Amino acid sequence: MPAHHLPFDAVHPSPYREALARGHARLRFAPALEREFQRDQHRANLAWLRWVLWIGIATYGAFIAIDLLTVPLHASRWTAAIRLFLIVPVLVAALLVSHRPARRPWLTPAVFMAAVVTGCGTVGIVVLTLALGAPVPYEGTLFLPIVIHLLVGLPWRWALVANLVPLGMFLVLVPMVQPDPLVQTYQLSFMVLANIIGACGGYAMEHRARTTFLTAGMLSELAERDGLTGIHNRRSFNEHLQRVWQQAARDGTCVALALIDVDHFKQFNDRHGHADGDAALRGVARAVAGHAKRPLDLASRYGGEEFALVWYQPEAGRLSAMADALRRDIAQLELQGADGPTGTITASVGVALLRPRNAPRHTDLLRAADIALYQAKHGGRDRVVVLSHPDLEQLSFPETASA
Known part of the structure; x- marks a missing residue:
């Protein structure tokens, strides 16, 4: 190709420009760029993730006291045990991983496991109290898809799986213990709807984050590159x-x-x-x-x-x-x-x-x-x-x- 016909990217192909041109509807970049994006997201979300984990620990800790004060003893001892010995420990474990740079590669799996265990534990509490005749309000489970998709910074696919596991548990077990067909229908419908809303919101957030990442990368390249030749300035x-x-x-x-x-x-x-x-x-x-x-x-x-x-x-x-x-x-x-x-x-x-x-x-x-x-x-x-x-x-x- 004659030299004067060379486009800017012929001298320095930009992975950010190429990814932006291809689009990222599948929420996936080429391997090297994907690793860079995930590192960037970890840095950006780390402080916020720690706050969410602390709030989760405090919330489930508070509900232990609420259960013991408001739920009959034969049920509250089970709900308190699930919160104290299952949910709170996994949240604490994820928080500890976030504070250890050497274990930072394990942070996403740790948060994923915490999300799955928290979701399944919460569904277990709802199902167990229904079976024991001392039902607790199930509305708390509706917040889980929103929190997991929008607040903890998991990659969208990880968040989707983390929500589908407790949703499947809810859809299978609740009909076995909920005697009222009308209430059962509403509960199942609301849970499915909460997951759909959470998944759509999470997808939109990650798509926007990826676009912002690519745009920032292009701007950084432009600041470091010579406008005529495309190589470093x-x-x-x-x-x-x-x-x-x-x-x-x-x-x-x-x-x-x-x-x-x-x-x-x-x-x-x-x-x-x-x-x-x-x-x-x-x-x-x-x-x-x-x-x-x-x-x-x-x-x-x-x-x-x-x-x-x-x-x-x-x-x-x-x-x-x-x-x-x-x-x-x-x-x-x-x-x-x-x-x-x-x-x-x-x-x-x-x-x-x-x-x-x-x-x-x-x-x-x-x-x-x-x-x-x-x-x-x-x-x-x-x-x-x-x-x-x-x-x-x-x-x-x-x-x-x-x-």
């Missing part, structure tokens, strides 16, 4: 270089930085026009991005016709070949302008390789790469210059001896 590059420099200091390893400058770009732009010049920059950006293959590597537009490429812990012996492969990829770009082929473009590449122990600041690496680029440009252009320790000792980085 200068601000994103500066932040990333500082982070990997700190990481390299902890790991005792090295970082390489390549600065790439398109040769004679002003003349190219003047000859072929800004549209073809922009197309050329997008083509170069695509070539540079193709060489950032590992998680801590990063390709960015440094400014104008200049690009930057961070390599984390590269093999020093292969660095020159890696940079030259990038230079060749840029020279081999097929640029097709509005009036036909625009010829080839070339680039000068300056590369520096440093360890944090040899230079105290990440800006020292940037300065060294800039010196290498200067040498490449003034040595004839369309070439690679690599500087690494001990070649860089002459730069006399301050505080090197103490670092």
Whole structure:
């Protein structure tokens, strides 16, 4: 595809944009994006979930006292036991899991189990008191689908299953102990209706949460990406270089930085026009991005016709070949302008390789790469210059001896 016809996403495909375009009616993203969404939801819902669990514990604790005061003893001893020894413990267990970061992956299963046990326990109380001739109001069970779907932050499918289990128990057992057909019909109808309302509300909430997540992801990408080329911008590059420099200091390893400058770009732009010049920059950006293959590597537009490429812990012996492969990829770009082929473009590449122990600041690496680029440009252009320790000792980085 000619470079100037490349859409924004051809250089940097956005998983957020793609997911938003496909739609998410099934409430499911691609695996990597789904994991990111679930982590985001855990962080967003954690504090609220803890409040809901505390309220649940307090509510069921209060009903223990209410049962003992208002329900005949032969029934209240059973209802109090179910609340005290079954429902409250699972709520406490879920609350404890939420406070232990190491057990955070178990939080959703723990909340799911708490929801199922709470729902089944509440239905059991209604059925048991009916069978013992001391019925308690069943209306409390109507709140469970609303709470489970809307308040505890479970994924919609988990919440749906957590509600269907006690609903099935209710539909099977209540007709066995409810002697009044009219009351039975109303109870069953209201329970089904409460579950439908809860499920619809929960689905709408999660669908909205997913849309908000994708929109926020796209906005974050736009803040970090160059508008013309789609690769990382200068601000994103500066932040990333500082982070990997700190990481390299902890790991005792090295970082390489390549600065790439398109040769004679002003003349190219003047000859072929800004549209073809922009197309050329997008083509170069695509070539540079193709060489950032590992998680801590990063390709960015440094400014104008200049690009930057961070390599984390590269093999020093292969660095020159890696940079030259990038230079060749840029020279081999097929640029097709509005009036036909625009010829080839070339680039000068300056590369520096440093360890944090040899230079105290990440800006020292940037300065060294800039010196290498200067040498490449003034040595004839369309070439690679690599500087690494001990070649860089002459730069006399301050505080090197103490670092």
